[in-house]
Amino acid sequence: MSAGIGVSPGVAVGIAARLGGDPSYTESDNKVPFHAALSAAAQELERLAASVAAPAADVLGAQALMARDPVLADRIAGHQRAGHPADRAVRAGFAEFRELLAAAGPYLAERVADLDDVRDRVLAHLHGTTLPRIPRPGYPFVLVAEDLSPAQTATLRPGQVLAIVTERGGPTSHTAILAKALGIPAVVACPAAATIGDGQSVLVDGLAGTVDVEPPAGTIAAALEREDRRRAAATAVTGPGRTADGHPVKLLVNVGGDRDLDTTAEGVGLFRTEFLFLDRDEAPTVDEQRAAYGRVFAAFAGRTVVVRTLDAGADKPLRFATAPREPNPALGVRGLRAARRAPELLDGQLRAIAAAAADHDAQVWVMAPMVSTAAEAADFAARAHAHGLPTAGVMVEVPAAALRAEQVAAACDFLSVGTNDLAQYTMAADRQHADLAALLDPWQPAVLELVRRTAEAGARLGKPVGVCGEAASDPRLAVVLVGLGVTSLSMAPVALPAVRAALAAHTLADCRRLAAEALS
Ligand code: PEP
Ligand code: MG
Numbered sequence: 355m356s357a358g359i360g361v362s363p364g365v366a367v368g369i370a371a372r373l374g375g376d377p378s379y380t381e382s383d384n385k386v387p388f389h390a391a392l393s394a395a396a397q398e399l400e401r402l403a404a405s406v407a408a409p410a411a412d413v414l415g416a417q418a419l420m421a422r423d424p425v426l427a428d429r430i431a432g433h434q435r436a437g438h439p440a441d442r443a444v445r446a447g448f449a450e451f452r453e454l455l456a457a458a459g460p461y462l463a464e465r466v467a468d469l470d471d472v473r474d475r476v477l478a479h480l481h482g483t484t485l486p487r488i489p490r491p492g493y494p495f496v497l498v499a500e501d502l503s504p505a506q507t508a509t510l511r512p513g514q515v516l517a518i519v520t521e522r523g524g525p526t527s528h529t530a531i532l533a534k535a536l537g538i539p540a541v542v543a544c545p546a547a548a549t550i551g552d553g554q555s556v557l558v559d560g561l562a563g564t565v566d567v568e569p570p571a572g573t574i575a576a577a578l579e580r581e582d583r584r585r586a587a588a589t590a591v592t593g594p595g596r597t598a599d600g601h602p603v604k605l606l607v608n609v610g611g612d613r614d615l616d617t618t619a620e621g622v623g624l625f626r627t628e629f630l631f632l633d634r635d636e637a638p639t640v641d642e643q644r645a646a647y648g649r650v651f652a653a654f655a656g657r658t659v660v661v662r663t664l665d666a667g668a669d670k671p672l673r674f675a676t677a678p679r680e681p682n683p684a685l686g687v688r689g690l691r692a693a694r695r696a697p698e699l700l701d702g703q704l705r706a707i708a709a710a711a712a713d714h715d716a717q718v719w720v721m722a723p724m725v726s727t728a729a730e731a732a733d734f735a736a737r738a739h740a741h742g743l744p745t746a747g748v749m750v751e752v753p754a755a756a757l758r759a760e761q762v763a764a765a766c767d768f769l770s771v772g773t774n775d776l777a778q779y780t781m782a783a784d785r786q787h788a789d790l791a792a793l794l795d796p797w798q799p800a801v802l803e804l805v806r807r808t809a810e811a812g813a814r815l816g817k818p819v820g821v822c823g824e825a826a827s828d829p830r831l832a833v834v835l836v837g838l839g840v841t842s843l844s845m846a847p848v849a850l851p852a853v854r855a856a857l858a859a860h861t862l863a864d865c866r867r868l869a870a871e872a873l874s
Contacts, residue, residue: 358519358544359791360563361530363852365581366496366517366539367557367574370550371489373499373506384440385482388430391444395475396421402505410508410532411611412670413468415632417505419673420472426451440480448473471503488515489552496556498547507532517558519565521547525791525824534827537848541565543791588851591858594620595843597836601862604842605854606658608822612649621658621717623770623844624822625650627703628670636674637699643706644713651714658717660770660822660844662749663703663734665689665723669786675699684784689724690734690748704741711743719745721770725762726754732765749822751775756804759811763819769812771840773823777801796825802838802873809839820844829856836862837869 386394396418403414420426430447434440452469488506489495497515501522507529510518515538523529523542533540539560550556550567557566557574561584566573595605606623609615611630630638630646638646651659666675667688675696680686693700704720711718722734725748738746748755748762751772755762763769773796774785780801783790796802805821812819820842825831827849833856835843843853860868 356544356546356565356567358541358547358563358565359525360540360560361523361525361542362518362534362536362538362540363561363584364517364537364539365557365559365561365577367555367569367578368494368496368516369491370498370519370552370554370556371491371495372550372552373497373502374489379441379477379481379483381441382439384480386480388434388440388444388476388480389427391440391476391479392421392427392430394479395472398475398479399472399505402509406508410504410535412626412629412632413504413532414508415629416670417468417472419632420451420469421476423451425454441477444473444476444480448476468504471505475505496558498550498556500548502529504529504532507536510536510538512536512538517541517556517560519544519547519550519556519558521545524785524787525794531824531846534846534848584852587859588855591851591855593854595854595857597857597860597862597865599861599863601836603836603840603857604658604820605850605857606660606820606822606842606844607847607850608844609650612646612653615650615653617653619654619657619847619850621660622650622654623660623820623826623842625659625661627662627664628666628672631664631666631672631675632670634673637702640702640706640709643703644709647707647710648713651710651716651718654716656715656717658719660719660721660747660820661707662721662723663690663700663707664692666692667724684778690722690730691724700737701741704738704743708741708743717745718743719747719768721747721749721768723749723772724751724775725749726752728758728761728765731755731762735766747818749775750804750808750819751779751823753780753804756808759808760814763808763811763815763817768818768820769808770820770822770844771805771808773801773805773821773825776804776823777825780804796823796828796831797872799873802834802869805835805840806838806869806873809841812841813839818842827853829853832856833860833865834869834872837865837867837872 399414399418403411429450430443433443433446494516496517498519518540520542557569595603606621607619608624610626666672668684675692677687720738731748735746745767747766747768749772750756777794778785781793783793809819818841821840822844826843827845829852832853
């Protein structure tokens with residue numbers, strides 16, 4: 355048995371098919387000019403983005419933006435003017451663009467995979483071929499790869515691809531988040547993936563993070579039985595979230611756009627609004643925003659929808675809102691901080707949210723990302739209240755906000771812990787960095803300690819404290835988070851049944867005991 359990191363739960367057994375190798379081209383044999391290839395790649399990515407739901411659509415939209423970046427086209431044109439054939443000019447242009455991006459900060463480890471995928475698409479169009487990417491063996495299979503780009507993952511069909519095993523990749527990489535959204539079991543950062551050949555039988559456990567090559571029948575049977583039990587337990591429990599002794603915990607969903615909304619959930623705990631802003635040169639108008647937010651509010655009529663205002667910067671750069679060339683974008687002008695540079699952006703967004711809220715009968719709450727101080731929380735709440743939005747809270751994803759949670763909570767109406775960034779900033783470990791997965795683990799006691807402080811501060815002041823980072827979707831951790839005192843959990847819709855079942859199997863006292871154990 356080989357170990358990796360399980361990033362999407364589920365057990366699957368099937369025949370391995372490896373991702374096709376890179377196509378080889380004759381350098382001088384280009385079929386179209388490079389700018390046509392760039393534009394074809396951008397259109398292809400835009401088409402893909404339009405055909406899938408968030409978060410895949412956001413990632414693909416960002417890739418399309420890369421293909422349309424005039425700096426990239428200038429670089430390639432420069433190489434062509436210097437006498438290089440188009441193929442070499444494209445490769446050299448992308449290599450330079452990659453360096454430019456890398457100079458903008460360490461989070462680029464992840465974006466570089468996205469950029470390489472764009473380059474490969476451009477080269478394929480240049481040579482009039484298609485990418486020999488996802489294998490099609492004619493039967494459902496286990497996809498094995500060194501790594502997968504978000505674009506490749508986004509287009510996988512769950513019926514065809516039984517599971518994913520990659521050599522590289524990290525737990526909060528785009529690929530991992532997309533695999534989970536598609537419900538395909540996945541194990542990443544598994545070195546043994548390099549040795550799995552086409553046609554071998556493979557057993558993948560996406561919860562345990564294990565991969566067995568040519569497994570004995572007994573091992574397969576035991577794993578499938580375990581999975582059956584897990585699924586049966588998950589679907590046996592229905593209704594609103596509560597512990598075995600009836601303590602209510604709101605179970606909410608994270609949404610990233612206005613498509614594929616799971617309308618059976620109790621509400622939305624995190625509505626990421628970046629999707630509307632990503633593939634643009636300018637911010638969308640207030641009317642356009644109002645219509646897009648309204649579609650989500652209509653789908654969740656009568657329930658709470660927590661809208662997060664724009665979280666631009668770091669891993670979500672926007673042309674019109676992100677400070678150029680920050681040496682350290684994760685520590686730069688991102689989230690609410692961008693409102694200092696462009697207050698009209700936040701005000702326009704709050705106006706649009708308030709207008710959409712008035713059009714529909716969802717209970718609309720707003721929250722700000724990347725808040726560090728009580729003063730920032732107070733400022734945000736005052737702005738939101740001034741727009742007629744009565745419930746304004748902030749995300750706790752910076753250790754400073756967790757350490758001063760009482761003051762921060764006093765300055766606004768609720769808190770929501772973003773464990774993805776809270777782990778990154780607490781452990782000083784880039785959330786995109788595959789090698790730092792152990793440090794980024796939300797089970798780290800230091801991170802749990804900050805969740806506890808935040809939840810306790812909320813309880814003292816009678817204000818809700820939710821968790822909306824990926825940690826909330828792990829059923830075992832969800833139990834611990836409830837034991838630490840959080841009042842709601844927000845997650846990818848696929849994770850809801852297992853979390854609901856885990857809570858129903860534990861009393862509040864069990865949750866508290868497990869939380870104390872996890873902390874110690
Ligand atoms: C988080 O940081 O945990 C979070 C929910 O926000 P995002 O993943 O969008 O940064
Ligand atoms: Mg965050």
